[in-house]
Amino acid sequence: MRLTSFKLTQFKNYDFQSVTCDAPLVCFIGANGMGKTNLLDAIYYLCMGKSYFNAPDNLIANHDSDFFRLEGQFEVNGSREHIVAKVIPRKKKELERNRIPYPRLSEHVGLLPVVMIAPDDTYLVSEGSEARRSFLDNTLSQIDQGYLGQLILYNKLLQQRNALLKQFGESRTYNAAMIEVYNMQMLEPARLLHETRAGFMEQFRPILQEAYTQISGAAETVDCTYRSKLSDTSFEALLNEAAEKDRLLQRTTVGPHRDDLVFTISGYPLKRFASQGQLKSFVLSVKLAQYQILAHKKKTFPILLLDDIFDKLDRQRVQHLLHLLQSQTFGQVFITDTEQDRLAGIIQQTGQHFLVYEIQDGTVNQITP
Numbered sequence: 001m002r003l004t005s006f007k008l009t010q011f012k013n014y015d016f017q018s019v020t021c022d023a024p025l026v027c028f029i030g031a032n033g034m035g036k037t038n039l040l041d042a043i044y045y046l047c048m049g050k051s052y053f054n055a056p057d058n059l060i061a062n063h064d065s066d067f068f069r070l071e072g073q074f075e076v077n078g079s080r081e082h083i084v085a086k087v088i089p090r091k092k093k094e095l096e097r098n099r100i101p102y103p104r105l106s107e108h109v110g111l112l113p114v115v116m117i118a119p120d121d122t123y124l125v126s127e128g129s130e131a132r133r134s135f136l137d138n139t140l141s142q143i144d145q146g147y148l149g150q151l152i153l154y155n156k157l158l159q160q161r162n163a164l165l166k167q168f169g170e171s172r173t174y175n176a177a178m179i180e181v182y183n184m185q186m187l188e189p190a191r192l193l194h195e196t197r198a199g200f201m202e203q204f205r206p207i208l209q210e211a212y213t214q215i216s217g218a219a220e221t222v223d224c225t226y227r228s229k230l231s232d233t234s235f236e237a238l239l240n241e242a243a244e245k246d247r248l249l250q251r252t253t254v255g256p257h258r259d260d261l262v263f264t265i266s267g268y269p270l271k272r273f274a275s276q277g278q279l280k281s282f283v284l285s286v287k288l289a290q291y292q293i294l295a296h297k298k299k300t301f302p303i304l305l306l307d308d309i310f311d312k313l314d315r316q317r318v319q320h321l322l323h324l325l326q327s328q329t330f331g332q333v334f335i336t337d338t339e340q341d342r343l344a345g346i347i348q349q350t351g352q353h354f355l356v357y358e359i360q361d362g363t364v365n366q367i368t369p
Helices: 036-048 119-126 129-143 145-171 176-216 235-241 243-249 276-298 315-325 340-350
Strands: 002-011 014-020 025-029 068-076 079-087 094-097 114-117 222-227 260-265 303-307 333-337 354-360 363-366
Touching: 002 036, 014 036, 014 363, 025 036, 025 340, 036 068, 036 079, 036 114, 036 303, 036 333, 114 276, 119 129, 119 276, 129 145, 129 176, 129 260, 129 276, 145 176, 145 243, 176 222, 176 235, 176 243, 176 276, 176 315, 222 276, 235 243, 260 276, 276 315, 315 340, 333 340, 340 354
Parallel strands: 025 333, 025 354, 114 303, 303 333
Antiparallel strands: 002 014, 002 068, 068 079, 079 094, 222 260, 354 363
């Protein structure tokens, strides 16, 4: 898969820019705050229909505008895909594929697999379980449209059940029969989410472990296990056991929305025992494993976005990453960096055809033929 060109109109700090990127390796050079990351986020938005940084659409438009538009030309397994994303005031966000609007935005997810690696990805370890579930759901949604449909359904029912519990709390009433209606509707999507996640993690773990060994070159072992109460008890039984607790707290306290991933290094909790170098290696390995499993499942190489990561990695880890990028197991890669000389040395080692653009105050200028 390859992005051959894209256009930004009133997107973040860009008024209008058109970028040609028909090369295996595309690099954006510029000082911090010039808009390098925004270009990667525009690519991510075209692939996923949303910002990587979960920014609300009304905050993405250029500060002088109340709309934005993105357009991209892709090649996927020999087919051309023309994608347009646009947000217009007082209208719903629109996504178009080959000039035909999607009836549901979720239908676009998975068409253009993408992986982003950013400096702040350590949030996967440092933050709460929601961050790790989001990573899991992002990966599985790109692999399986059926999973995404069940996730949307489950979250809709969960929101409605929580609203009902809150209503009961405010009115000091309780109707167990109404809660039971939601319980029954949530059983099947919850089961499918749990089974899909559990099956996926069995495939993901060895890929992660291999990626960590390649990136770190170290002897210690890492692991990533799926933790869910549904692994031991049926969702129906969990809901019944938690009925009184849910009523008092006015929210649903059990279910797939409470699942987590547990990260360990040499058998110990990664968050507590990993050094900064080990933490960086682990998070990078998680994303590279995500890339590899997407490539395997989708039968095409995803787009890989590397945002300013060479400033955060030591020389050894950079060399290990370069070795992977040279191994013919990656497709098109987009890289941002603040230092042209450093990036030039890195990309020349890959031996691949590349393009380099300089970014300055929302303008994009090519500096290599």
